[in-house]
Amino acid sequence: MKTLLSLSMAVLGFALIPALPAAEKEKHHSHDHEKRESGPNGGRVVFSVEPHFEFFVMPDRKVKITFLGEDKKAIAPTDQTVSAISGKRSKPTKMEFTREAGALVSDKPLPEGERVPIVLRVKASPDAKTVTEKFTVDMADCAECDLKEYACVCDHEH
Numbered sequence: 001m002k003t004l005l006s007l008s009m010a011v012l013g014f015a016l017i018p019a020l021p022a023a024e025k026e027k028h029h030s031h032d033h034e035k036r037e038s039g040p041n042g043g044r045v046v047f048s049v050e051p052h053f054e055f056f057v058m059p060d061r062k063v064k065i066t067f068l069g070e071d072k073k074a075i076a077p078t079d080q081t082v083s084a085i086s087g088k089r090s091k092p093t094k095m096e097f098t099r100e101a102g103a104l105v106s107d108k109p110l111p112e113g114e115r116v117p118i119v120l121r122v123k124a125s126p127d128a129k130t131v132t133e134k135f136t137v138d139m140a141d142c143a144e145c146d147l148k149e150y151a152c153v154c155d156h157e158h
């Protein structure tokens with residue numbers, strides 16, 4: 001009986017082992033993929049805040065922040081607050097964000113220029129720590145995809 005039990009344990013173990021590496025690989029693959037996805041509007045996804053959000057420059061150059069749920073789809077903002085400073089250090093543009101159509105939209109457009117530095121300050125809730133996200137909004141069209149460079153997820157150097 002003891003032999004039979006250990007035999008069936010061995011068989012079970014043998015059956016399970018080959019399945020593991022494939023599952024691991026799949027997990028890693030989808031993780032990498034997720035990091036490289038652009039947002040629902042074709043903007044840049046910022047992962048430093050929970051919930052993650054999409055940074056998107058609208059045609060009038062106002063900035064739209066859309067928070068994303070687990071399925072990467074837009075969720076309405078609750079008590080998150082966002083502010084930003086953009087443009088040249090000598091002449092910064094302060095932006096406040098207000099709720100508009102399920103997102104947070106800046107009161108002012110991005111300053112002139114094709115490469116505009118921005119500092120976003122995001123609070124996920126009134127008690128949360130402020131998360132600062134700095135990057136350059138590169139408004140050039142990517143040569144390889146339909147996105148602007150700031151949102152591009154292509155595999156090239158910027």
Ligand SMILES: [Zn+2]
Pocket residue numbers: 142143144145146147152153154
């Ligand atoms: Zn691209």
